Amino acid sequence: MKILKNQFKKIAVSGLSASVLLPFVINTNSTVLAAEAPEVDAESALVVDFETNQILLDQNADDQRGIASMTKMMVEYILFQEIEAGNLDWNTEVTISDYAYQVSQNYELSNVPLKKGEVYSLEELYQALAIYSANGATVAIAEQIAGSEPAMVDRMHELVESWGITDYEIYNTTGLSNASLGENIYPGSAAEDENVMSAKGIATVASHLLKDYPEVLDTSSIPSMVFREGTDDAILMKNWNWMLEGLLHERPNVDGLKTGTTPFAGANFTGTSMEDGRRIITVVMGAGDGIENKNQRFDETDKIMDYGFNEWEAASIMEGNTVLEDVDPIMVRNGKEDSVEVMSAESLEYLLPNGVEQEDVTWTFDVDEEALNKDGELEAPIEKGQEIGTLTFTYEGENLGYLDGSEHNKVSVVTAESVDRAGFFSVIGTWFSDFFGGLMERF
Structure with missing residues (x-):
C-alpha cells in the first residue's frame, strides 16, 4: 500500500x-x-473496487441497456434471503408448473429439461440457474418463492429500489424478452419489453449479492456440472462464464458472476475476481451480439480486469x-x-x-x-x-x-x-x- x-x-x-x-x-x-483507461469494445463498461465501491473505470455506465440473464442475480439474492430467513432450505421440494415446464422445453434458450409435475430440489434448480443460466429452473424458483413470476418481479422492484436504483425496467425473472414467455408476461407490459438497467445499476446488484451472500461464489465458480446425474434428466451444464478455470478464456482467480445474452441486449457479462487480496467487479454490456463474436465480452473483461488490478494502488x-x-x-x-x-x-x-x-x-x-x-x-x-x-x-x-x-x-x-x-x-x-x-x- x-x-x-x-x-x-x-x-x-x-x-x-x-x-x-x-x-x-x-x-x-x-x-x-x-495510465489512461482502456477503450473498451462494448457499449458500456464499468470497473468497481468491491471493498469500497470506488469506480475505477466508467464507459457509458449510466446508459440504460438490456441486461438479459444478468437479471438472475436478483433472483439469487431473494433466494438467499428466503433461505437465511428459514422460509426455504436447499432440500425444499419444488413441483414444476406448466409455465416453468413450457419455458424449460425451449431449447433455443439456455435450459435444463424439466418435467411437468415432477419434484426437484431447490438446490439442483439453483445450480442450474447459477451455472447454466437455466430459464425454466429460474421460473420454478421464482414461483416457489413468491407464488408467481409477477409477484417475484414485484419483489425484485422493491429490492433494487431499496438499493437506490430507480431507473430500470424489470418485467420477468429470466431476462428473456417477453416474446419468449408467451402469455405469461408481467401485467401491463408488452411482448417486446425486456429488462433494462445501467452498468452501474447491475454492478450495484452484484455488489450487494457478493457482500451479503458471498456463498454465491461457491456455485458461480463451478466450470461444469451434470444436472441430475444418473437420471433421465441428466445433462452436462458448462458454465457460460468462459473465464473460469479450464474454460476457453480462463483467467486465474475469476470466480463469477453472471453472463447475459439476447438479441436486444447483446452480449453482457458481470465478472468478479480477487487478486492480491483485492476483489473487483466488472461489467461489460453490448460487447457484440454473442453469436458472431462469442469471445468479445471475455476479451474486454480481461482487458479491464488488467486495468483495475494493475493500474490502481x-x-x-x-x-x-x-x-x-x-x-x-x-x-x-x-x-x-x-x-x-x-x-x-x-x-x-x-x-x-x-x-x-x-x-x-x-x-x-x-x-x-x-x-x-x-x-x-x-x-x-x-x-x-x-x-x-x-x-x-x-x-x-x-x-x-x-x-x-x-x-x-x-x-x-x-x-x-x-x-x-x-x-x-x-x-x-x-x-x-x-x-x-x-x-x-x-x-
Whole structure:
C-alpha cells in the first residue's frame, strides 16, 4: 500500500468571520502521469473496487441497456434471503408448473429439461440457474418463492429500489424478452419489453449479492456440472462464464458472476475476481451480439480486469487522529486555553491511479460555520473530538466517485484536546473587554 505523507501549507482559521469561511487549499497539484483507461469494445463498461465501491473505470455506465440473464442475480439474492430467513432450505421440494415446464422445453434458450409435475430440489434448480443460466429452473424458483413470476418481479422492484436504483425496467425473472414467455408476461407490459438497467445499476446488484451472500461464489465458480446425474434428466451444464478455470478464456482467480445474452441486449457479462487480496467487479454490456463474436465480452473483461488490478494502488491518504500541525489552532473564547489544535477523526484509504504521488494530492479544509461564533472562535468548554469541519482531498485527473454516487474523499476534522471553560472572573473580564471595546469602536 502506498502511504502519502500529508504536507500542508500553513493556514489560519482563527478570527475569520462566518462570511469568509471559504475552502482553503492546503496543497498544490502537479501534472499526473497516470495510465489512461482502456477503450473498451462494448457499449458500456464499468470497473468497481468491491471493498469500497470506488469506480475505477466508467464507459457509458449510466446508459440504460438490456441486461438479459444478468437479471438472475436478483433472483439469487431473494433466494438467499428466503433461505437465511428459514422460509426455504436447499432440500425444499419444488413441483414444476406448466409455465416453468413450457419455458424449460425451449431449447433455443439456455435450459435444463424439466418435467411437468415432477419434484426437484431447490438446490439442483439453483445450480442450474447459477451455472447454466437455466430459464425454466429460474421460473420454478421464482414461483416457489413468491407464488408467481409477477409477484417475484414485484419483489425484485422493491429490492433494487431499496438499493437506490430507480431507473430500470424489470418485467420477468429470466431476462428473456417477453416474446419468449408467451402469455405469461408481467401485467401491463408488452411482448417486446425486456429488462433494462445501467452498468452501474447491475454492478450495484452484484455488489450487494457478493457482500451479503458471498456463498454465491461457491456455485458461480463451478466450470461444469451434470444436472441430475444418473437420471433421465441428466445433462452436462458448462458454465457460460468462459473465464473460469479450464474454460476457453480462463483467467486465474475469476470466480463469477453472471453472463447475459439476447438479441436486444447483446452480449453482457458481470465478472468478479480477487487478486492480491483485492476483489473487483466488472461489467461489460453490448460487447457484440454473442453469436458472431462469442469471445468479445471475455476479451474486454480481461482487458479491464488488467486495468483495475494493475493500474490502481491502495493509498493511505490520511491516518486517523493525525494532528494537523501546519493548520493554525482555532482560537477559543472563554477557555482555560486560548486555542486548540485540530486533527483528523478517522483514517482515509483510497485507490489512486499509478503515477499519482504525494505532491499530486490537493487538500481543502472547510470549517463548519455553525461550529464557530461570528469571530471564528470556538466557545469553551470544548470536548476532545468535537467536530469542527471537514478535510477533502482531490487529485488531478478524473475522480469517478463511488457506486452510490458519493465521493467518499472527506475526513471529519475534530478538536485534538479538551478545553475547560475559564473561571468566572476571567469570563466576566472577557465580556467587559468585548463590551467596552465595542463602545470604543462606535466613537
